[in-house]
Amino acid sequence: MNLRLFFIFILPFFMLLACVDEKKEVVLEGETSADTQVEIEVEIDDNEDVPDSIESNNQQNETKEQDDAHTTEIEMKNDNVSDQLLENEAFRIEIPTQNSIVSTGFIVQGQARVYEATVQYRLLNESGDILTEGFTTASEGGPYWGDFEIIVDWVDNGDTSGTLLLFEESAKDGSEQHALTIELTFE
Incomplete structure (x- = not known):
């Protein structure tokens, strides 16, 4: 052949x-x-x-x-x-929505695109006093979107409303970056 x-x-x-x-x-x-x-x-x-x-x-x-x-x-x-989703360049919050009625132990769920996946939060009453604050870690760090969940507990002082502030802390100077504000009613 x-x-x-x-x-x-x-x-x-x-x-x-x-x-x-x-x-x-x-x-x-x-x-x-x-x-x-x-x-x-x-x-x-x-x-x-x-x-x-x-x-x-x-x-x-x-x-x-x-x-x-x-x-x-x-x-x-x-x-x-998506109509109810609260978001900015660093956060996409599914729950709670704006003006939600919450009680101590409420859950915050969403996604974050933040440095080292660190999500900072602070809960303030209507007078601006800090009720609780802390941080959690998202499943991914920036520039990717990572899922996160926070259980927010505080001592109930009889306040009727407050503000949840989600933010990223600047690695350079510790300042709050990309803050997202959610107005809440306490029950």
């Missing part, structure tokens, strides 16, 4: 069989040394044995389709929340 014939026709055919995609149809195009284009098309009958790697690819594609459907569902749910 001519070695040239082997490399032009036979070897690509075997390579083709090894590279069958999930559609079970492959087109191989190439050029021979005589600048003649060669096109080989192979279809595998569904009744034939399919290599495990192809079955694995099909399962991965089905899983990806399910994930895509789930992502679309989540995006649709998030579209409904």
Whole structure:
């Protein structure tokens, strides 16, 4: 057998069989040394044995389709929340919303894009006195968005309203950066 014939026709055919995609149809195009284009098309009958790697690819594609459907569902749910979402360049707060009625132990949930993932918070009463303050760590540090949750506890002094302040502390001078203010009513 001519070695040239082997490399032009036979070897690509075997390579083709090894590279069958999930559609079970492959087109191989190439050029021979005589600048003649060669096109080989192979279809595998569904009744034939399919290599495990192809079955694995099909399962991965089905899983990806399910994930895509789930992502679309989540995006649709998030579209409904976006009207109430409080946000600035560093914070996206899902709960509480502006003017929410809260009691001690309320939860703050959201995302932050802050230095070293450190989210600072301070709860003030209507007179501006600090009721509680602290920090938590988001799941990711800036420049990425990281999820966080804070449980805000304070001693109830009979105050009827207050302000939750979320901010990032400057690494340079300790000043408050990107402050987000949420007005609250206490029950």
